[in-house]
Each structure stands twice: as structure tokens, then as C-alpha cells.
Amino acid sequence: MELPMPELRQPCFAKYCYINGVCVEFLQRKIRRDNTSGMTGVRQNNSGKWRATTGFKGKRYNLGAFDTLELAQQARRNAEKELFEPILKKYELLQAKSDLKEDAS
Numbered sequence: 001m002e003l004p005m006p007e008l009r010q011p012c013f014a015k016y017c018y019i020n021g022v023c024v025e026f027l028q029r030k031i032r033r034d035n036t037s038g039m040t041g042v043r044q045n046n047s048g049k050w051r052a053t054t055g056f057k058g059k060r061y062n063l064g065a066f067d068t069l070e071l072a073q074q075a076r077r078n079a080e081k082e083l084f085e086p087i088l089k090k091y092e093l094l095q096a097k098s099d100l101k102e103d104a105s
Contacts, residue, residue: 017091021057024091027084042072052076056083 017024031040041054045065050072052063063079066072 017094019087019090019094022087024087027088037069037073039073039076041076042069044069052079054079054083 029040031038037043037050041063042050042052044050049065049067050069051065052072052075054061054063054076061079061083063072063075066075
């Protein structure tokens with residue numbers, strides 16, 4: 001008996017929304033409860049330096065090791081702005097178009 005293949009790409013505003021192969025919900029997820037740096041993708045090494053990383057479209061980006069938490073967080077914010085912002089803007093446009101269609105109905 002063959003099981004049906006699950007739908008990998010659901011339309012926006014269903015459970016998950018994919019734009020250019022990126023799941024928008026993963027870009028907007030909350031910080032984990034056990035996070036000690038206050039920001040996703042920033043952690044402290046054994047040497048005491050702060051390392052910033054991010055992942056996007058299946059690639060891992062090492063943003064560097066920094067002496068202070070603030071510098072590591074800034075590097076992570078800059079990477080988010082460069083990588084995530086275009087996807088999130090497209091998502092906002094889709095939401096606005098969807099809202100307009102609902103209002104017109």
C-alpha cells in the first residue's frame with residue numbers, strides 16, 4: 001500500500017507559507033526558552049567570545065566571533081536584515097493583497 005506524498009508547499013496563510021523556498025514562519029519564530037544570549041544565532045564559545053551564525057536556504061553562515069555580546073547581536077541583526085527582510089517584505093505584500101481581497105468580498 002502506497003502512502004500519499006504530503007503537500008510540501010501549502011498556499012500562504014495556511015499552516016506554513018513558503019516564499020522563494022523559505023518558510024516565513026521559521027524566520028519569525030520565537031527565541032528558545034534556554035537561550036542565554038537573548039537572540040537566536042548568538043552563543044558564547046568556551047573561550048568567552050560570542051559567535052554569531054545564521055542559516056538561510058539550506059546554507060549556514062558564520063558571521064564571526066566577537067569580544068562582546070552587543071557586537072555579535074549587531075552582526076546577527078545585520079545578517080537578518082540582508083537575508084530575511086526581502087522575504088518578509090514579500091510576505092507583508094501578500095498579506096496586504098489578501099486583506100484587500102477579503103475587504104472587497
